[in-house]
Every structure is written in structure tokens, then in C-alpha cells.
Amino acid sequence: MDAEKGDTVLVPLMGMLLLLSVATAGAGIVIVVLLLKNPPLPLSKACAVLVLIFSSAAAAVYCYGWFSVVMGGPFPELCEDRxxxxxxLASMKQEYWPLRSACVYSDGPTVEYVPMSVNVLVCVLASLAVVLTGAAAFLRRRARQSPEGTAVHLA
Incomplete structure (x- = not known):
């Protein structure tokens, strides 16, 4: 199966992942707002919802970048003949991690069309989700081991 045919098979799946990610991040934000209206909020639950928001946002940003590579890049009119x-122009190159579309010229230089900001944003959001997952697990374990059995609450 060539790359172009594989991309067409993945387009509906990535589209569904993009929509699901955006909906999940939105639902997570609504949950945080509702939880903040009814304090006290256990810190471990707040971390868990933030993990949901950050991981969904990372997936949505990656899908956006993926679509910019697959559906539109590199734009042939942006790749000059010389x-x-x-x-x-020697070739047009596409990579999915890190996301990039590039025009490769015979003397070696490449001109990229997907900014690194997409990759950086995905990595930052995913890293925040991983750190918050660890924090939520630690806080949940600490709340179970406390002598009174009380959870840590936001003031």
C-alpha cells in the first residue's frame, strides 16, 4: 500500500479523533467549571480532569497538524520549481512525527511548511497530562493512607 492510499484510509479516522478530542476537552472544561461551583473539590479529582483536558487538547492539536500535512501540504504552488x-525542486517530503511538510531542493536545503509550534504545543500538552497523572495518583494514594481518611480539598 503506498503512502497516499494509506493517508486516504486514515483521513476519516483522524477526523473522528479530532472531533472526539475537541468534544472531550470541551466536556472536561465544563466538568471543571461544575466542580468548582461545588467545593470542596478533592485535588486528585481536579488533577484527573485536567489530565483529560490536556491529553484531549494534545490529540486535537496533533490531528490538526496531521491534517495540515496530509490534506494541504506541501502546497505545490508554495514549492517553487527553483x-x-x-x-x-528534487522532491516533496512529508513526515508525521515530527509533523512537517517540506520542499527538498537538489542542493540540499528544505523549506518546511508546518511550524514547529504545532509539535511543541503537542509535546507540552502531553507532558502536562503525564505530570498531572502522576500527581493525581500520588494525591489519591496519600488521601487513602491518611489516618482520618479525609481527602485533600481546595480551599
Whole structure:
């Protein structure tokens, strides 16, 4: 199966993942708002909901970047036949991690069209989700081991 055919098979799946991620992140934000209206809020539950929000946002940003690579990039009209130094266009390259679309010229340089900000944002959101997962597990364990059996609550 060539890459182009594989991309067309993945488009509906990535579209569903994008919609699901956006809906999940939105639902997580609504849950946080509702939980904040009814204090006291156990810190471990707040961390768990934030994990849901950050991981869903990371998936949504990645899907957005994936679509920018697969559906539109590199835009053929953006890839000049020759670069400023006169070298001919050798190929167009697409990578999915890190997300990038590039025009590769015969003298070696590439011109990328997916900004690194998409990759950085995905990594930051995913890292926050991982850290908060650890924090939620630690707080939940600490709340179970407390002598009074009380949980840590937000003031």
C-alpha cells in the first residue's frame, strides 16, 4: 500500500479523533467549571480532569497538524520549481512525527511548511497530562493512607 492510499484510509479516522478530542476537552472544561461551583473539590479529582483536558487538547492539536500535512501540504504552488540559489525542486517530503511538510531542493536545503509550534504545543500538552497523572495518583494514594481518611480539598 503506498503512502497516499494509506493517508486516504486514515483521513476519516483522524477526523473522528479530532472531533472526539475537541468534544472531550470541551466536556472536561465544563466538568471543571461544575466542580468548582461545588467545593470542596478533592485535588486528585481536579488533577484527573485536567489530565483529560490536556491529553484531549494534545490529540486535537496533533490531528490538526496531521491534517495540515496530509490534506494541504506541501502546497505545490508554495514549492517553487527553483529556489533562490537556482537549485531545482528534487522532491516533496512529508513526515508525521515530527509533523512537517517540506520542499527538498537538489542542493540540499528544505523549506518546511508546518511550524514547529504545532509539535511543541503537542509535546507540552502531553507532558502536562503525564505530570498531572502522576500527581493525581500520588494525591489519591496519600488521601487513602491518611489516618482520618479525609481527602485533600481546595480551599
Amino acid at each position: 529556489n533562490a540559489s537556482g537549485a531545482a
